[in-house]
Amino acid sequence: MSTALSEQEILRRESLQQLRALGINPYPAEEYKVTAFAQDITDNFNRFPDHYKKVTLAGRIMTRRIMGSASFAELQDSTGRMQIYLKRDDICPGEDKTLYNTVFKKLMDIGDYVGVKGFVFLTQTGEISVHVQELTLLSKSLKPLPVVKREEDGQIHDAFTDPELRYRMRYVDLTVNPEYKQIFLKRSKVISSMREYFNKQGWMEVETPILQPVHGGAAARPFNTHHNTLDMPLYLRIANELYLKRLIVAGFDGVYEFGKMFRNEGMDRTHNPEFTSMEIYVAYKDYNWMMAMVEECLEIVARTVTGIPVVPVGANEINFAGPYEKLSMYDSILKYTGIDVSGMDEAGLRETCKELGIEVNDTMGKGKLVDEIFSAKVEHNLIQPTYITDYPIEMTPLAKKHRSKPGLVERFELFVNGKEIANAYSELNDAIDQRERLEEQLVLAGRGDDEAMAMDDDFLRALEYGMPPTSGLGIGIDRLVMLMTNQSTIQEVLFFPQMRPEKKAKTVTADDFIHIGVPADWVPVLNKMGINTLEDLKATNPNKLYNDLGGMRKKLKLDIAMPSKELVMAWFA
RNA sequence: GAUUCCGUAGCUCAGCUGGUAGAGCAUAACACUUUUAAUGUUGGGGUCCUGGGUUCGAAUCCCAGCGGGAUCACCA
Numbered sequence: 001m002s003t004a005l006s007e008q009e010i011l012r013r014e015s016l017q018q019l020r021a022l023g024i025n026p027y028p029a030e031e032y033k034v035t036a037f038a039q040d041i042t043d044n045f046n047r048f049p050d051h052y053k054k055v056t057l058a059g060r061i062m063t064r065r066i067m068g069s070a071s072f073a074e075l076q077d078s079t080g081r082m083q084i085y086l087k088r089d090d091i092c093p094g095e096d097k098t099l100y101n102t103v104f105k106k107l108m109d110i111g112d113y114v115g116v117k118g119f120v121f122l123t124q125t126g127e128i129s130v131h132v133q134e135l136t137l138l139s140k141s142l143k144p145l146p147v148v149k150r151e152e153d154g155q156i157h158d159a160f161t162d163p164e165l166r167y168r169m170r171y172v173d174l175t176v177n178p179e180y181k182q183i184f185l186k187r188s189k190v191i192s193s194m195r196e197y198f199n200k201q202g203w204m205e206v207e208t209p210i211l212q213p214v215h216g217g218a219a220a221r222p223f224n225t226h227h228n229t230l231d232m233p234l235y236l237r238i239a240n241e242l243y244l245k246r247l248i249v250a251g252f253d254g255v256y257e258f259g260k261m262f263r264n265e266g267m268d269r270t271h272n273p274e275f276t277s278m279e280i281y282v283a284y285k286d287y288n289w290m291m292a293m294v295e296e297c298l299e300i301v302a303r304t305v306t307g308i309p310v311v312p313v314g315a316n317e318i319n320f321a322g323p324y325e326k327l328s329m330y331d332s333i334l335k336y337t338g339i340d341v342s343g344m345d346e347a348g349l350r351e352t353c354k355e356l357g358i359e360v361n362d363t364m365g366k367g368k369l370v371d372e373i374f375s376a377k378v379e380h381n382l383i384q385p386t387y388i389t390d391y392p393i394e395m396t397p398l399a400k401k402h403r404s405k406p407g408l409v410e411r412f413e414l415f416v417n418g419k420e421i422a423n424a425y426s427e428l429n430d431a432i433d434q435r436e437r438l439e440e441q442l443v444l445a446g447r448g449d450d451e452a453m454a455m456d457d458d459f460l461r462a463l464e465y466g467m468p469p470t471s472g473l474g475i476g477i478d479r480l481v482m483l484m485t486n487q488s489t490i491q492e493v494l495f496f497p498q499m500r501p502e503k504k505a506k507t508v509t510a511d512d513f514i515h516i517g518v519p520a521d522w523v524p525v526l527n528k529m530g531i532n533t534l535e536d537l538k539a540t541n542p543n544k545l546y547n548d549l550g551g552m553r554k555k556l557k558l559d560i561a562m563p564s565k566e567l568v569m570a571w572f573a
Numbered sequence: 574g575a576u577u578c579c580g581u582a583g584c585u586c587a588g589c590u591g592g593u594a595g596a597g598c599a600u601a602a603c604a605c606u607u608u609u610a611a612u613g614u615u616g617g618g619g620u621c622c623u624g625g626g627u628u629c630g631a632a633u634c635c636c637a638g639c640g641g642g643a644u645c646a647c648c649a
Contacts, residue, residue, distance in 0.1 A: 127608090129607085159585070265648055371649070
């Protein structure tokens with residue numbers, strides 16, 4: 001980020017001064033009463049032309065076509081774009097034509113927020129437009145927006161597409177690429193429709209700690225932080241499962257939470273360090289009940305977002321109407337590899353992995369090995385919503401042992417389009433069993449599995465007081481939204497995905513340079529040479545700098561006094 | 574982490590086998606009363622990502638770094 005302003009930014013700042021000189025406040029404080037929106041006018045003007053004889057809109061100027069004393073411009077509000085027609089003698093009825101000739105034509109720019117009052121009409125070419133009778137500047141924009149041109153046939157020119165810039169400056173992205181707003185509108189609908197469904201069942205939305213003294217409930221590396229007053233380490237939660245179960249112990253029948261989880265792991269197109277999960281726990285239910293609930297819920301979500309239960313995702317059409325296919329973990333491996341792993345011990349599994357060409361290491365336990373086979377051979381085949389059920393006990397320390405199949409737990413994961421989007425158990429409520437299972441995790445941790453779960457004594461104490469039979473479910477909201485909006489990267493469904501820090505955001509004022517003795521005239525020259533901070537200056541060779549200043553003076557044809565060599569050396573003192 | 578592609582004007586991008594840096598849009602000036610990627614004429618605007626190397630000469634070739642994309646791997 002350079003301290004030097006571009007020519008266009010300087011011009012806009014000058015326009016700002018001229019507006020003030022004309023007595024126009026570029027940033028007025030008053031409420032501007034909007035009575036109409038672009039989308040509504042576009043949709044309804046032809047049927048109800050009488051409703052639009054007096055409208056007030058507000059938004060950004062996105063294009064301008066000036067033709068002498070008449071102009072067209074496009075105003076973009078939160079709902080869309082509306083062409084506006086400005087005629088000099090209409091917005092300037094008196095002798096003074098400054099508002100049109102100077103303010104609109106010269107001092108306003110693309111990106112400025114304006115308000116217009118007028119009436120809706122049809123132009124000769126048949127476009128619904130607003131004939132402006134009153135024009136008000138609402139906010140001056142100081143940086144030029146990338147100009148994206150769109151033709152009638154949908155062709156887009158000069159699109160603002162660089163993902164880095166789009167994600168870093170989402171405000172610019174959504175201004176010039178408003179079609180991406182749809183993703184976030186749908187995201188909002190996914191969450192609100194789920195919330196509405198849960199509330200209708202009588203379940204309660206709750207909030208649980210994000211700062212946790214023990215990071216339990218999942219297997220992942222946490223972010224560490226520290227509380228000063230208590231002088232203790234805290235972790236950003238990797239899951240909220242154990243807190244929600246405490247609330248079931250407390251006597252609530254159904255609790256759910258939408259919230260951010262934080263995992264200090266890799267980033268790619270399906271992982272962001274912070275992500276949104278929805279977890280729900282319902283007392284007296286089991287995982288079979290939960291499967292039916294998920295089917296009902298996701299069908300409602302899909303209908304809310306797209307109108308029908310079928311959602312296009314890549315080359316596939318995903319049908320969220322239940323019931324979904326159910327396949328046990330072992331059966332799914334049998335189905336897609338022809339190998340029955342159900343009776344194998346750890347050594348047998350390790351051998352099988354080798355035969356299938358799957359890399360393993362010594363830290364992997366039985367559960368992990370099964371998971372590796374599943375991930376490599378089965379997962380990508382599960383396109384339509386499919387429940388994978390009955391996982392090996394070693395993988396799942398918080399789920400109840402299977403009612404009839406030894407060695408397994410009552411767990412399912414829902415796979416859609418080859419990816420896991422939900423995970424659910426009949427929750428383990430046997431406090432003694434739970435303690436043993438967590439102790440086994442400690443053994444795995446001792447073997448070097450840095451994802452093994454930590455012991456949480458308070459949670460165990462809660463279970464000892466008694467938790468009713470309960471089924472719990474977690475859904476990755478970001479990945480669900482990716483499905484519902486047909487996006488292949490998580491960054492597209494997050495307003496502000498995590499990015500590397502922007503390079504060289506440091507700014508410094510000219511005063512800092514002047515303070516160490518640089519003549520004011522020479523500061524812009526230093527900036528031009530890429531020296532924007534005192535650190536930059538100190539990092540250069542003084543002799544080289546002295547020579548370069550002379551070179552720049554010549555190159556830029558500057559008519560300013562060359563600083564003496566002693567003076568330049570003094571800057572480095 | 575691996576492979577690969579990319580980094581040039583405010584934006585989108587050209588720039589061949591090395592030889593003074595280009596277009597469209599945006600921007601500035603003028604003209605123009607229903608245009609719509611408005612149009613016409615005329616201007617201004619560049620650390621060619623950074624640092625080395627090869628060369629008489631590098632945006633271009635080589636090396637390293639930084640940043641980004643894609644694919645794969647890892648990651649419940």
